[in-house]
Amino acid sequence: MPIPAPNLYPPFNIVRLSHVELIVTDLAKSRAFYVDTLGLQVTDEDSEAIYLRAMEERGHHCIVLRKGDAPRARDLGFKLFGDEDLDKAEAFFRAKGLPVEWVDRPFQSRTFRTRDPHGIPLEFYVKMDRLPPIHQKYALYRGVKPLRIDHFNCFSPNVDESVAFYNEIGFRVTEYTEDEESGHLWAAWTHRKGGVHDMAFTNGTGPRLHHTAFWVPTPLNIIDLLDLMATTGWVDNIERGPGRHGISNAFFLYIRDPDGHRIEIYCSDYQTVDPDLEPIKWDLKDPQRQTLWGAAAPRSWFEEGSLFEGQEPVPAQLNAQPIIAP
Structure with a gap:
């Protein structure tokens, strides 16, 4: 489509x-x-x-x-x-x-x-x-040094419909994954602020919140966070990464909070301000789509998400299988 x-x-x-x-x-x-x-x-x-x-x-x-x-x-x-x-x-x-x-x-x-x-x-x-600015109050910086909220990703039971609706209210597609067999969208990244995405959609039982992402200064901050989590009782909350996405080119880490809400730590994507920027297409079966280095995501990444209050999810209409880590 x-x-x-x-x-x-x-x-x-x-x-x-x-x-x-x-x-x-x-x-x-x-x-x-x-x-x-x-x-x-x-x-x-x-x-x-x-x-x-x-x-x-x-x-x-x-x-x-x-x-x-x-x-x-x-x-x-x-x-x-x-x-x-x-x-x-x-x-x-x-x-x-x-x-x-x-x-x-x-x-x-x-x-x-x-x-x-x-x-x-x-x-x-x-x-x-x-509130008063604190970006130069370096004594306050700790952990992964989160700079700003970056994007949401939601499971959608019909990504084509989600993209059409958000396009109507001004979100522009930067990258997308197409299922070659059906011609339908399996995932899409859409933005308002000039990054790769404010709102992304992933095919799956939905609606559910897949993750909330925070922008950090450098990949080294993500490495520091991993060392901190591994030595302060949070090692089991590390779900996926670190790595570099094929889509968005961003360096990433996925972690889970104490209730299972997924958080992405994220940096190094690219600017998308031009109104005529052409979306980048990916094949669902491309192993570099998920991670540029070829590592597949775990099953939990495709199946688990946070329920939205007051909304029962429904199964995805598109039955297409991504590459899943063994």
Whole structure:
């Protein structure tokens, strides 16, 4: 199925991805993982939630850890350009017959929640409380030295449909994997901010959150994190990597938090600002698609993900088999 032409004049203007809220079962364990190990900065916390930001971020938070009975992913947050875009976005989703709920969010301006056609929970806002810059406060840097949230990847039961919908609201495809036998998309990487992706889709039972990614300064920071995790009780939370992706060319590591939420540590992809940049096509059976060096991903990477709160996943419509590590 052909990739849709870029929609350069969408109905409203999304600047970038912004934040995610994860339901965790033990705030103390999650704090030890995200703060003490990864190095994210606490901006607010109480007995029910912890708000975190990375070192380059001026907004109040990029991730919210909220205490709950069972692990779940909640809203994927996106920042819009202006108030008029928020009203246009509301009208767009209502016209599609998708739910719109205006909500009060701490540290954010007017915000509404909705879902995409497959049920991924989305949150849109314009302004978040600004905090003083800390990117030059080097005494605060620790762990993997996370600089900023980079992207989401979600399992989709129909990647063609997901790409078509997000294309309509202005996401542009940078790279994609096609199943040669059926001609359908198996995965796609789409962006708003000029990197390889803000939002990616992987074929599978969905919708589920596959991972949230954080950008770090260099591959050496990832090596340092591996040494730290291996010697502080987190070795079993290392899932895949380190390595270099064929798709995106990024250096990566996949790890799991105490509740199994997958986090990618990520650096070294490329710029995609040009509106006429041609998407790069990959064959599902290309061994360098997953990892440039040829190493296949483990089965868990293709089958496990975080359930979205209030949404039951459905099986993928495309039955195509990627290369899986033995």
